[in-house]
Amino acid sequence: MTAGDAREVPSDPVYFDYNATTPLDAGVREAMLPFLGANWGNPSSVHSIGRTARAALDEARYRLAGHWRCRPSEVVFTGGGTESNNLAIFGIARLLRSKGRHLICSSVEHPAVLHAFRFLERHEGFEVTYLPVDTSGRVSVDSVEAALRPETVLVSVMAANNEVGTLQPVAEIGRLCRQRGVLFHTDAVQAFGKIPFQDIHQFEADLVSVCAHKFHGPKGAGALFVKSPLQPLPTQVGGGHENERRAGTENLAAIVGLAVAFERCVVTPAFDASALLPLTERLAAAAAAIPGVTLRHAPEGRLANTIAFSVEGTDGIALMATLDLEGICASSGSACSAGSLEPSHVLSAMGVPAAAANALVRFSLGRDSTEAEVDRVAAVLPGLIQRLRNSR
Ligand SMILES: Cc1ncc(COP(=O)(O)O)c(C=O)c1O
Structure with a gap:
């Protein structure tokens, strides 16, 4: 962190970005x-x-x-x-x-x-x-x-x-x-x-x-x-x-x-689908209840740890920054395109309009993810999105 960067690193971040990378076992x-x-x-x-x-x-x-x-x-x-x-x-x-x-x-x-x-x-x-x-x-x-x-x-x-x-x-x-x-x-x-x-x-x-x-x-x-x-x-x-x-x-x-x-x-998958599916379903339901949020992950035949949604009236970079300030680590698509305002090529290929493809949140959970973390994220998400929309 530089002298000009006043942002605090939250002491107990929620890491919901396991598709980007995982901690070393x-x-x-x-x-x-x-x-x-x-x-x-x-x-x-x-x-x-x-x-x-x-x-x-x-x-x-x-x-x-x-x-x-x-x-x-x-x-x-x-x-x-x-x-x-x-x-x-x-x-x-x-x-x-x-x-x-x-x-x-x-x-x-x-x-x-x-x-x-x-x-x-x-x-x-x-x-x-x-x-x-x-x-x-x-x-x-x-x-x-x-x-x-x-x-x-x-x-x-x-x-x-x-x-x-x-x-x-x-x-x-x-x-x-x-x-x-x-x-x-x-x-x-x-x-x-x-x-x-x-x-x-x-x-x-x-x-x-x-x-x-x-x-x-x-x-x-x-x-x-x-x-x-x-x-x-x-x-x-x-x-x-x-x-x-x-x-x-x-x-x-x-x-x-x-x-x-x-x-x-891998031989015994570290990402336990039976534990992760209820967590991601709960998180997806909480996100879907927010007006202007559309779930984008496959309803079936998906990785149990991954959900994705687009948020109307925002963009991916602002979403990531605001989540980060709340101590929530997420991604707006491929890590390689972080920092770029390009719409997600995946969402575009799925027929999602550019504005929505540009406002993607991906939560990918892992073996240390807990119900308490899901509840914490679900609780802050509606207010966070509202603040973001008001500031535009
Ligand atoms: C599907 C897929 N392929 C390839 C890669 C590239 O892996 P790395 O950046 O570690 O070379 C990634 C990383 O995000 C990925 O998700």
């Missing part, structure tokens, strides 16, 4: 500590200190592959969700460009997906079909089928939307793509830890993006499942790390943190 932190201390070697070094690091890297990969029920060689460690998405999309599109230059993604993808497709379209001669969604933000399998062409090489549809929580029919889309001989990628970053996990094949995808800090792991750690024998072209070149798929000395502490967080917070 204590057990994960514990597991990471040796790799920020005694075990500091470079896994590529051939000497004993390097070999100790290599053993830990291999173990993290084997453990993750065990839970995913895939081969260890099908796990690529990355620097997070954005990088996993970029590697999948750029890596596959460029690999298969001589086969075809048509790509498909949904119009509600995270910018880490959407902007990769736009880049390929603007700079590398690809054509992209952006699939429409219905009013709850869902892609239809029929629309994927209708968009497929002989020259389509990749389809990408997210498993769960970060802004409104809508679950997509990814397994059905994946099966369709396989029948048609087209590769399928899913950005499952928001799904892990929030929906039941069987194994990585439940998404029926050739490539699946994972991001540790969304399930109580460290930031800057991600992974990409790449079905064998696919070999996406690297987006980062240098050494032969990750089997020539991602150059750069591995961030071992973060990788170990990712693997342990997966075990602790």
Whole structure:
């Protein structure tokens, strides 16, 4: 805080922004500590200190592959969700460009997906079909089928939307793509830890993006499942790390943190839907009772921890600032667009008019969220919105 910033940080903030990030799990932190201390070697070094690091890297990969029920060689460690998405999309599109230059993604993808497709379209001669969604933000399998062409090489549809929580029919889309001989990628970053996990094949995808800090792991750690024998072209070149798929000395502490967080917070989901659904329903009912508030999350088939609503006569930035002053941490959509006055592209794709798409509140709850916090937010929300409207 600077001298000119008179704002106090509330002593007991309510954190309802778990889709943006989650606190590091204590057990994960514990597991990471040796790799920020005694075990500091470079896994590529051939000497004993390097070999100790290599053993830990291999173990993290084997453990993750065990839970995913895939081969260890099908796990690529990355620097997070954005990088996993970029590697999948750029890596596959460029690999298969001589086969075809048509790509498909949904119009509600995270910018880490959407902007990769736009880049390929603007700079590398690809054509992209952006699939429409219905009013709850869902892609239809029929629309994927209708968009497929002989020259389509990749389809990408997210498993769960970060802004409104809508679950997509990814397994059905994946099966369709396989029948048609087209590769399928899913950005499952928001799904892990929030929906039941069987194994990585439940998404029926050739490539699946994972991001540790969304399930109580460290930031800057991600992974990409790449079905064998696919070999996406690297987006980062240098050494032969990750089997020539991602150059750069591995961030071992973060990788170990990712693997342990997966075990602790995804295998048994840290976001307990049966506990979170009543909380978000209660919060949604309180919001919906305020005049001019419209619920925007999917009525069904959504992440249990996520609700979203638009507030007539306000805008997202003012809403976030006022909530923050009350000690309530929320989001107005994708964290990447915070500070910008662009309407939410997700709400726009759902057919919501620009003024409402620009006044979105997303509450995403997590394992430490309580009924008392929900009641506190529900109690202040009507007055807060009224004050905001009066000040305009
Ligand atoms: C659906 C989705 N994909 C990808 C990302 C990118 O993750 P990161 O910013 O950690 O790279 C996010 C983060 O909000 C996300 O919600």
